[in-house]
Amino acid sequence: MGFSISLFFLLLPLSFQSSSSLSSLNKGSSLSVEKQAQHFILSPNQMFCAGFFQVGENAFSFGIWFNDPHSHNPINVVWMANRDQPVNGKLSKLSLLNSGNIVLVDAGQITTWSSKTESHAPVKLHLQDDGNLVLDEPQGTILWQSFDFPTDTLLPDQPLTRFTQLVSSRSFTNHSSGFYKLLFDDNNVLSLIYDGPDVSSTYWPPPWLLSWQAGRFNYNSSRVAVFNSLGSFLSSDNYAFSTYDHGTVMPRRLTLDSDGNVRMYSRNEALKKCFDPERGRRCSCLPGYRVKNRSDWSYGCEPLFDITCNGNESTFLEIQGVELYGYDHNFIQNSTYMNCLNLCLQDCNCKGFQYRYDEGQGFSCYTKLQLRNGRHSPGFSGTISLRLPKGNNFSKEESVRAEDHVCLVQLQKGYVTKPENCYVRFFLWFATAVGVLELICLSMVWGFLTRTRQKSSADQQGYHVAAVGVRKYSYSELKKATKGFSEEIGRGGGGVVYKGILSDERHAAIKRLNEAKQGEGEFLAEVSIIGTLNHMNLIEMWGYCAEGKHRLLVYEYMENGSLAKNLSSNSLDWSKRYNIALGTARVLAYLHEECLEWILHCDIKPQNILLDANYQPKVADFGLSKLVNRNNLNNSSRFSMIRGTRGYMAPEWVYNLPITSKVDVYSYGIVLLEMVTGKSPTIGVQSIDGEESYNGRLVTWVKEKRSGTYSSWLEQIIDPAIETNYNKFKMDLLVRVALACVEESKDLRPTMSQVVEMLQSHESNPKS
Structure with a gap:
């Protein structure tokens, strides 16, 4: 649908405004969910859109968002009609009835939302330049407006009153009502409240302070808070603030985010760049506790013991x-x-x-x-x-993390069909046939335009998909930060990594990719996806550079270097090794199974597992061009070239078999064996039997020792650098998991989530 919009902009700029977007909705008119990419209301200044957008599988909501002329994807939603009751993707409509009532009908049958208005005048529904969706009569009488019913966001000059409140979303991608509220309490004080499934409490201003101690004035009856486009916020209880860019008129929004923080965002109109949400709190469970709901950490934690x-x-x-x-x-x-x-x-x-x-x-x-x-x-x-x-064997280092980035929680909406007569079925078939012919023609035109207009594409105009929370650096900035790329700290097939100090004094690892073979738009699209990933065991990307042929990525710097470096220096005891194994398994399960995009690492090895100051693992170098949309997966998925490092590669690469997430599982198993034995799979096991071998030989050698008659088989294979007082049960568990991961047949290998379960399920074992 996005291609169709772009095509209309290129070929029919005038008819697009008249036949696709609307300036208003009149009595007897409707907006259809099945044509959400064309049926929407556009504000006169083209800054805001009102229409349907997808919130899950066959689940749609009607709302308002900041218009991005280069994407119909509503990233910055500012209002929703049916946030907690999405409608079907078929036959659902928003209609302005002849009675003057606005109704949202699900699948042509059930009314899920209504403005509850009535008028015999020729009313119209239109979207103002300030983002307010208004239903009014010709003489200007307002019957209903979205400003009176905010969801989680306020816009400039939209008041928060005694009758309204902001309610956060459940997560960054789940727009349904969350547990945080911004409202005026019974003492006329603007407050933030956590209203969860189990408890409810005020957390701002600090509840142990009296209102006057918190700088508030509760002797007022107006109960109103508002901010302007200059960035000034004022509340009737004497609370006020100004943004750091105060004084400049620009589009802004104030949002109660899903993490319980209220933030004001500014939009860079020169770049038409959407608001970039700040990184929120980092949540984790205390040792001995785990997240109740892994897809929604707001449910809290539960104990792993009685x-x-x-x-x-x-x-x-x-x-x-x-x-x-x-x-x-x-x-x-x-x-x-x-x-x-x-x-x-x-x-x-x-x-x-x-x-x-x-x-x-x-x-x-x-x-x-x-x-x-x-x-x-x-x-x-x-x-x-x-x-x-x-x-128990719980420790401060083994706390269970509730991931900062919550992947998309898919809302599912079942579709109930209605009986159709033969005439309706015929006309539907006929309309579909005509539509298919139209699409074929449009596709041919689009393909021609794509080939002939490449040089005037988004790359050239400067319109890019910006990664959330990721900064764009210039090549000169990064050259200065690395002192001319002088201090090399790592090297791989994708490029060279240098240590650098950024302008804000942060130490960073700056990876200079090999000469670019892809366009800037393609590179930025992949960076955008990677930039949205967030896991405690995943290296954090701070920024990128795409300038001419230069492609660079900026990552956080890890004080303790790589796992490979620490294994060779004998600086890891058995407990640290077990924690590294568990953390690495968690992040691979996150990449494989929990994200909207299907991400393969393809090069799991000790050199790509970095350790922070507390020896917590962070997987790095998961690279580009390894992102696959889940909807395109099939049994014949192939990569254009062999990826990985000798000694850690799964048999699928050698025999040209379909590549799945099980290649990472195999590499992970080899890494586990290396952590237990202290022996690199690429240098053999000469110290034991005098034979040089590669990963297959290392696997065979471990299997032989484990299946032998010696009761001390673990002592025979374990790294001498590990002290003798190690936990035999956990080290044996690592070997068993490793051998399961390196099975020749991918179907016999566990998934990474199953690996996590195996490692975690034994955490409270009395032997451990």
Whole structure:
């Protein structure tokens, strides 16, 4: 559908405005979901669109968004009519009835939303330049307007009143109602509230402060907050702020984001660049806890164990710099640490305690009935001690992460058909045949235009798909940051990596790709997808450069280098190796199964697994041109060339078999064997049997040792650098998982999510 729009712009610029977009909707007119790319209302200044957009599988919503002339994809939605009740992709319409009522009908049968208006005058529905969708009469009387019913966003001069509130979305890609609200409370104070499935509480302004202590004025009756296009915000309770770019008139929006933060965004009109959301909070579960719903971390965490009332069966894990506010059962001043610990042990409902120094009060003890409202802050002087069962192996490094980036939660909408008579069926068939002929003709014209107008494409005009939160650098900036590309820290088939210091003093790893073989638009499209990925075990991309033949990627810098470097320097004990194995499995499962795009790494090896200051793994160099849309997957998927590194490559590459995610599973298994044995698959195992071999021989050697009669087979293969007091159960588990991953037949190998389950399911094993 996007191609059709572009084609109309090129061939029929005048008729596009009249036959595709509308300036208003009159009585008896409708917008069809099946023609959402053509049926929409455009504001006179062409800044805003109102129409249908897809929110899931066969699920559509009607809303308003900032218009991007080069994409019909509504990235910046500012209002929705039916955010919690999407409609079908067939027969659904938004209609302005002759009665003066606006109705949204699902599949031609059920009304899911209505303006509840009535007028005998010739009313019209139109979209104003300020983004307000208005239903009014000829004399100007407004019957209904979207500004009176905000969802999660305010636009300039749109007031937030005592009758309205902002409700966040569930996630960046799931627009249904979330758990955070911005509203005026009963004390006339503008407040942020978490209203979750289990608890509800105010978190801004700080609830322990009186309104005047928070700088608020609650003796007012207006209850109104508003901001302008200059970037100034003012509330009737005396709360005000200005943006850093205050004073410049530009399109702006204030949104209560899915992470509970209110942010104001500005739009660069010179570039027609959409708003770039800031990175939100980074959420994780405490050690011993896991995310309840992996597709939506807002449901919180649940324990992996049962708490016992017997104090002799409990232990405590102390964590520095973590604060849990509220839900205190006991508060004792001038308490010793042991008194606080014993107080928690005596209470069956105590889940842990907070112990901190309060100035003027000494050390204070807070025993916790619930572990909520947590935050990690290096400046927090106290500690939280978690109550865990004895014999557990939970540690501060093994906390379960709720990913920063929540992949698309697909909403599904079933379609209920209605009986059709033979005449209707005939006319539908006839219309379809005509439409197919039209599409064939349009495709031929489009192909011709694509070939003849390449030089005037988006690359040349400067219109690019911008990756969320990713900055574009100039080549001169990165050359200066790397001191002329002088300090090389890594090298691979795709290019060379240099250490650099950016203008904001951040240390970065800057990868200079080999000479570009793809256009700038294609490169930026792939960078855009990679830029939206976000996982605690995935290297973070900060920016890119696409200038002439130069293609560079800017990543965060990892202090401890690669896994390969640490294995050769014998700096990893068994616990670190196990954590690296688990973290790497998690991020591969994320890339393979949890994202909208199907991403293969194709080169899993120790050199591409980097370690941060805490030895947490971050997979790097998952490269470009390895992104496949899930809808295009088939059993004959082929890559144009062999990818990977000798010693880690799956048999599929050699025998020209279909390439699937199982090639990464195979490489991961080889990496596990290398971490256990300390032996690179490319240099053989000469120290054991004097024979040089490659990965097949290493696998065979491990299998032979494991199936032998010796009870000490693990001691015979384990890396001598690992101390003798390692956890035999976990190291044996790594070997078993590795051997399952390196099966010759891809169908016998587990998926990466199954690998994660195998490694995690044994975390609470009494032997571990």
